[in-house]
Amino acid sequence: MHEVQAKSILSARNGINVYRGCTHGCIYCDSRSTCYQMDHAFEDVAVKVNAAELLEDALRRKRHPCMVGTGSMCDPYLPLEAETRLTRRCLEAIYRQGCGVSVLTKSDLILRDLELLKAINGQARTVVCTTLTTLDEDLCRVLEPNVCTTRRRFEMLRTMRESGIHTGVWLCPILPFINDTEENLRGLLGYCFDAGVEVIVNFGMGVTLRDGDRQYFYRQLDRHFPGMRERYIRTFGDAYQCPSPREKKLAAILREECGKRGVICQPEAAMAYLAAFETPQEACQMSLFT
Template sequence: MVHEVEARTLLSKQKQPENWFGVDYNLNVYRGCVHGCIYCDSRSECYGIEVFEDITVKKNAVELLNKELRGKRHKGMIGTGSMSDPYMPIERSLRLTRGVLETILAHGFAVHTVTKSDLVVRDADVLEAISRKTHATVAVSLSTSDEKQAAWIEPHAPSPSARMQAMGTLARQGIYTGVLMMPVLPFLTDNRANIVNIVEKAHANGAQFIIPWLGMSLRDRQRDYYYEHLAKSTPGLVKQYQRTYGNRYNCMSPRAAALWDVLRELCDKYGMTCEMKDVKRYVPPEAPEQLQLF
């Protein structure tokens, strides 16, 4: 089900841009998501979305963003994709994400986009223009390189191979792109073969960074939903999670240290960044010094 709303505000200021690709402001054109990822943290109660598969569309997003950016003196980085994918299927017809990118370009801001969708290549022309003018980053979200595994943990998202190909298209057009390898699901995707496959395929498709989370979050409704789907596909794994993590929120893979060593060695080999402190960021030009008459 799709609901349209008139949003009052669109941009939210980020307190610590250095922790997430230098993003100064964040926005979401949509609420909810149809990709059906069984692990999605945005199902948690704290986000206030009762039926996550119902999509709320901020129909005035482009006009509102234009108004808000006119009042911003700091030409920073705008992030999108933190709560719902900006390239869900509905974006094909609504084109709100494209309108947002065109507005960002017109006002001289930079952009950081997170997506699981190959639809992002439709907007490669706008992203390339932003990249030339300021800076554009596209982070492609991947938890597994295995097509069959992805089909049940991310049932309605484009396949990992389609996402990799999209990343390659963007990279060839000079857009700074790479992989958000997160979450890495304990006892499911936290194995050496998966990490190696993601890194090697990402490198082959022009990735310049791979930023991992070698674990996952688990809380309230998100945990219930995840366990329900695990029980259908991998009997016995729910009890292993319960024994290992109890009611913990931050659930790191027991293999995290070893996997981090593998990731770092491969990224060094291929010249890719794997730490947030090293990713390329947008640095706005300094304002010209005001000259004095006397």
């Protein structure tokens, strides 16, 4: 890791990334793509040491409180967060400014901040999401080697829900020929429903690959799945979108099962849900009319 002084932290859509780079080692990570113009090794994480101060100043300047999102590019709960506590300091700033927060993480380290998240949820809205890819714990350790497994992430979500915090799942990627089975999908959905998630984010049953990401992914396929790289090249060439041959069937299962339980899964509706700012009073008022 190395420290940097950031010039700004809050995006136009109220997103933040307090770290740049990652040590989770997920073999499919889009954030490795060269289009993001990272000027250092991906695993040499840049720590934006002034992130909390920049965030508090930016939120203070807003005319109205908002929903702050984090985790879409780099996980806010990397192992180094245990020492830097940078994400926690940002959450404290969010709380002081009366804003809400939507967090995406693959780490159970977020449980350290449960009481703070509950406090934010008491004045605005808190949504905690995790990524789920495979029901198979051994496969999970291959696809996402340096992070807690699927079962532990499920347990984290359940704890959040039992604490009154809204929860969701990013169901991606569904890797063609690797985890794109009906059994895997139904198993992951079982975890989602048992954890009481309100939203599932899925942009398609497949994976996206572009320069930087593709090369790393293929090296890992050679390491863990001999012959799979050649199958991808034959099937997809240099395409950005690599859909599963089972895409239509899997997508239909997702829609059907979520529809039965009232779980949001349409991409636009899911993203709108995560970005929507709401106070407990507003939520109570809305419930009177639904």
